[in-house]
Amino acid sequence: MTLKVDDLKVYYRTLAGDVKALDGVSFEIADGEIMGLAGESGCGKTTLGKALIRMDGRMRHMGGSVHLDDREMPIADHSAMQDFRFKEVSLIPQYAMSAMNPTRKIGRMIKELLASRGESYREIEPELLRRLKLVGLDTEVLKRYPIELSGGMKQRVVLVLSTLLDPSLLIGDEVTSALDVSSQKAVSRALVEFRDREFVQSMVVITHDISVLYQIADTIMVMYAGHLAEKADTETIINRPLHPYTKALIGALPEVGVRYDERQSLEGIPGRPPGLLDPPQGCRFRARCPLADDECLEVPPFAEVEPGHSVACWKVG
Numbered sequence: 133m134t135l136k137v138d139d140l141k142v143y144y145r146t147l148a149g150d151v152k153a154l155d156g157v158s159f160e161i162a163d164g165e166i167m168g169l170a171g172e173s174g175c176g177k178t179t180l181g182k183a184l185i186r187m188d189g190r191m192r193h194m195g196g197s198v199h200l201d202d203r204e205m206p207i208a209d210h211s212a213m214q215d216f217r218f219k220e221v222s223l224i225p226q227y228a229m230s231a232m233n234p235t236r237k238i239g240r241m242i243k244e245l246l247a248s249r250g251e252s253y254r255e256i257e258p259e260l261l262r263r264l265k266l267v268g269l270d271t272e273v274l275k276r277y278p279i280e281l282s283g284g285m286k287q288r289v290v291l292v293l294s295t296l297l298d299p300s301l302l303i304g305d306e307v308t309s310a311l312d313v314s315s316q317k318a319v320s321r322a323l324v325e326f327r328d329r330e331f332v333q334s335m336v337v338i339t340h341d342i343s344v345l346y347q348i349a350d351t352i353m354v355m356y357a358g359h360l361a362e363k364a365d366t367e368t369i370i371n372r373p374l375h376p377y378t379k380a381l382i383g384a385l386p387e388v389g390v391r392y393d394e395r396q397s398l399e400g401i402p403g404r405p406p407g408l409l410d411p412p413q414g415c416r417f418r419a420r421c422p423l424a425d426d427e428c429l430e431v432p433p434f435a436e437v438e439p440g441h442s443v444a445c446w447k448v449g
């Protein structure tokens with residue numbers, strides 16, 4: 133499976149005007165790739181995830197295309213996308229584990245979900261049980277209510293459920309957030325295991341926690357204010373980032389084992405991202421960038437600077 137996104141634009145219609153949440157993004161995800169999607173809150177990560185599976189009522193497809201292998205995904209057509217949802221592309225939305233129906237036992241919830249997709253629970257049950265065991269859950273969980281499970285257990289149930297039909301692409305939005313460290317590890321391990329066993333071909337893991345991506349992602353793509361900033365393999369993004377924004381984002385990470393005090397504080401990124409109702413002309417990082425000059429009044433192309441490493445910055449390359 134290869135996902136190819138070409139000049140995708142998705143805006144939110146609001147009374148104040150269009151919020152340009154995804155404003156011309158182009159990238160590819162290779163077969164077997166786990167791509168981490170990182171960037172500050174509000175940069176468009178969730179919008180990208182949703183655009184690939186289910187647009188909400190306010191979202192408008194303003195241009196560009198998405199191809200899964202050689203098939204174009206009709207992302208603006210809610211009912212035509214039904215052919216892709218769950219079977220080809222599956223999403224674990226933000227707060228999925230908190231959104232479980234508290235009045236349904238897990239087993240009944242899964243039965244209802246499969247029925248709504250026209251799938252037979254009987255046929256899928258052996259695989260369901262096998263996968264629950266694989267992620268370290270006793271099949272007894274099927275007889276429990278969501279409230280009886282820990283956050284990490286619920287998130288693993290959601291993972292099993294969302295990949296039961298072996299989708300080509302899984303999008304996980306903040307799947308490890310709000311979990312304690314050991315649950316985070318269990319969920320991260322399960323994600324990689326599911327890819328290795330080919331229950332799912334490729335993944336987009338959306339998070340603002342780059343340390344999680346360091347453990348599980350093959351590549352990391354960094355977004356800034358509705359544009360792409362940089363994409364490369366994980367090692368390169370962490371150790372040799374080129375975009376000034378990626379450098380600042382990585383520089384803002386605490387180093388393992390280092391104690392920070394007044395003399396050696398975390399750098400952080402001064403300033404705030406621009407609003408997307410009326411974003412600035414040119415490079416959107418311009419106002420916060422130490423390297424910016426007049427050249428940056430033009431939007432920099434997201435250009436490949438070495439194989440597998442793309443950057444949108446006039447000052448790189």
Ligand SMILES: Nc1ncnc2c1ncn2[C@@H]1O[C@H](COP(=O)(O)OP(=O)(O)OP(=O)(O)O)[C@@H](O)[C@H]1O
Pocket residue numbers: 144145146151153171172173174175176177178179180190340408
């Ligand atoms: N329903 C909506 N109506 C209008 N604007 C929206 C809507 N949902 C999101 N936005 C705006 O679109 C932009 C991108 O939001 P998005 O949720 O995709 O960002 P994000 O990177 O996923 O942020 P977070 O990490 O906080 O989830 C933001 O400016 C946000 O305010």
